[in-house]
Amino acid sequence: MDWKLPLRGKPPRTSRRSLHWTAFASLAAALLGWWLVSRFAGLPAFILPAPEQVAVRFWKALTDGSLLVHTAATLTEVLLGLLAGTIAAVTLGYAIAKSRLFEQLVSPYLVATQAIPIVAIAPLLVIWFGPGIFSKVLICALIVFFPVLVNTVVGVRAVPRPFHDLMHSLRATRGQIIRMLEVPAALPVLLGGLRVGATLSVIGAVVGELVGSDHGLGFLVNVGRGQYDTALVFVAVFTLIALALALYGLVSFLERKLLIWQEAFER
Amino acid sequence: MTDPILIVHDISITFPDRNGSLDALDTVSFTVLPREFVCVLGPSGSGKSTLLRILAGLLEPTSGSFSFAGGRPKIGMVFQQSNLMPWRTALENITLPLELQGVQADEAHARSQELIDLVGLQGFESSWPRDLSGGMAQRVAIARALIHDPDILLLDEPFGSLDALTREHMWTELSHIWQRRQKTVLMVTHSIGESLILADRVLVLTQRPGKIKLDLEVDLPRPRADEMRYTAHFGELARRLKEAIG
Numbered sequence: 001m002d003w004k005l006p007l008r009g010k011p012p013r014t015s016r017r018s019l020h021w022t023a024f025a026s027l028a029a030a031l032l033g034w035w036l037v038s039r040f041a042g043l044p045a046f047i048l049p050a051p052e053q054v055a056v057r058f059w060k061a062l063t064d065g066s067l068l069v070h071t072a073a074t075l076t077e078v079l080l081g082l083l084a085g086t087i088a089a090v091t092l093g094y095a096i097a098k099s100r101l102f103e104q105l106v107s108p109y110l111v112a113t114q115a116i117p118i119v120a121i122a123p124l125l126v127i128w129f130g131p132g133i134f135s136k137v138l139i140c141a142l143i144v145f146f147p148v149l150v151n152t153v154v155g156v157r158a159v160p161r162p163f164h165d166l167m168h169s170l171r172a173t174r175g176q177i178i179r180m181l182e183v184p185a186a187l188p189v190l191l192g193g194l195r196v197g198a199t200l201s202v203i204g205a206v207v208g209e210l211v212g213s214d215h216g217l218g219f220l221v222n223v224g225r226g227q228y229d230t231a232l233v234f235v236a237v238f239t240l241i242a243l244a245l246a247l248y249g250l251v252s253f254l255e256r257k258l259l260i261w262q263e264a265f266e267r
Numbered sequence: 268m269t270d271p272i273l274i275v276h277d278i279s280i281t282f283p284d285r286n287g288s289l290d291a292l293d294t295v296s297f298t299v300l301p302r303e304f305v306c307v308l309g310p311s312g313s314g315k316s317t318l319l320r321i322l323a324g325l326l327e328p329t330s331g332s333f334s335f336a337g338g339r340p341k342i343g344m345v346f347q348q349s350n351l352m353p354w355r356t357a358l359e360n361i362t363l364p365l366e367l368q369g370v371q372a373d374e375a376h377a378r379s380q381e382l383i384d385l386v387g388l389q390g391f392e393s394s395w396p397r398d399l400s401g402g403m404a405q406r407v408a409i410a411r412a413l414i415h416d417p418d419i420l421l422l423d424e425p426f427g428s429l430d431a432l433t434r435e436h437m438w439t440e441l442s443h444i445w446q447r448r449q450k451t452v453l454m455v456t457h458s459i460g461e462s463l464i465l466a467d468r469v470l471v472l473t474q475r476p477g478k479i480k481l482d483l484e485v486d487l488p489r490p491r492a493d494e495m496r497y498t499a500h501f502g503e504l505a506r507r508l509k510e511a512i513g
């Protein structure tokens with residue numbers, strides 16, 4: 001996965017296919033190692049449940065409906081947070097990219113917000129906005145905001161001047177320049193930011209749920225821990241991994257669809 | 268005498284610079300007649316691109332003025348780099364000006380067909396720009412500059428990035444297009460040979476700040492073939508241009 005700091009330029013692009021295979025192979029190896037350890041290390045189940053125990057717990061959570069309910073709750077928070085954070089970041093990022101004055105006005109605050117660890121203020125947000133969905137969406141949005149903002153600024157600023165000259169010489173309107181030049185030109189970088197943001201959003205939701213809530217996969221982790229039902233913790237963690245991977249895959253799919261003109265995405 | 272389509276009057280421009288200011292153009296005046304092919308010749312940094320950018324409305328001159336007959340003209344521009352949008356196919360790049368005017372896609376495609384034939388792009392309509400050669404890309408750029416039937420073509424060293432053979436090939440094609448389409452052309456170049464093969468008139472800009480030093484009528488018969496370069500008259504015109512550039 002792309003855990004590079006989203007500072008400037010395009011995130012590196014590896015072939016999705018080979019990435020999927022490496023991920024699959026390492027997952028299989030980890031599963032085997034886990035099974036061997038649980039089988040021969042003699043640890044109690046509340047420390048390390050065996051894979052088959054987790055599978056049974058998974059089935060139970062699935063059939064009694066609880067897993068679905070909590071996954072839906074977390075997914076809702078993640079998607080709403082991603083949406084809100086992206087909209088805010090793209091809007092503000094565009095304004096920053098277009099105006100040096102505005103950049104100088106807001107950048108001290110933006111840098112300052114980056115210095116605040118979201119994990120540390122998550123309890124505060126839950127106190128202020130309650131244990132419901134809103135505080136989680138807010139945490140997700142905050143955590144998504146910065147990487148998407150940075151990539152928006154970089155993408156919009158990198159539009160070559162000759163393209164602007166061309167559009168102006170043809171008397172393009174402001175809206176046409178945004179729609180037909182700036183959006184497509186900035187899209188590769190923007191999607192790179194979204195790819196980072198999508199996985200960060202999952203983290204944001206879980207952090208919020210761990211701090212205080214009565215639903216979601218983070219809540220399920222807390223429940224499992226409280227009841228020494230470690231298999232349930234595993235179920236929740238694996239579901240979270242699947243969620244993050246699915247979102248990552250969704251953004252990759254979008255990249256392949258929208259950036260077909262880029263050589264890297266040709267078969 | 269026909270009335271000029273473009274009158275440029277005493278245009279000067281000064282750019283702010285790290286150490287003060289930089290005079291790029293100094294009281295440039297000239298006129299262009301309808302359907303005339305005028306070349307602006309000058310050394311690198313003499314303000315040729317700046318002049319075109321002013322005429323295209325992309326820059327404000329510091330002083331002086333210019334006017335087009337019939338008000339604000341439709342402009343077709345070709346840049347040194349083909350400047351094709353990489354997310355649009357060749358055809359979509361050509362129809363961009365029509366799209367900006369709100370012309371429907373099917374009508375735009377119909378109107379592009381004739382141009383694709385004219386510049387010899389048949390079969391490349393759905394290619395991505397990255398798959399086009401330099402010459403092909405510049406053909407797309409020329410077609411794009413023509414499709415909305417502009418009043419004037421502004422060409423900024425359009426063949427500067429091409430190899431010599433392709434460039435000479437493009438000269439022939441551009442002459443052909445100019446005669447077929449009856450367009451007024453203002454073309455920037457730093458090649459004496461190019462200006463004499465293509466232009467009715469050549470304006471010579473001096474080293475910075477750019478000032479018009481010579482306004483030369485090119486009275487060579489058309490169509491101009493490559494062999495013409497070896498005639499005495501061509502040599503005489505070339506010598507005068509070279510002298511003016513200094």
Ligand SMILES: Nc1ncnc2c1ncn2[C@@H]1O[C@H](COP(=O)(O)OP(=O)(O)O)[C@@H](O)[C@H]1O
Pocket residue numbers: 282283289291309310311312313314315316317318475
């Ligand atoms: N936007 C600008 N800001 C500051 N200086 C500029 C700008 N555009 C051009 N210049 C300067 O003006 C001079 C003329 O540039 P240009 O018109 O590009 O010359 P040419 O096309 O003849 O090579 C150069 O010295 C260039 O550095």
Ligand SMILES: [Mg+2]
Pocket residue numbers: 315316317423
């Ligand atoms: Mg130039």
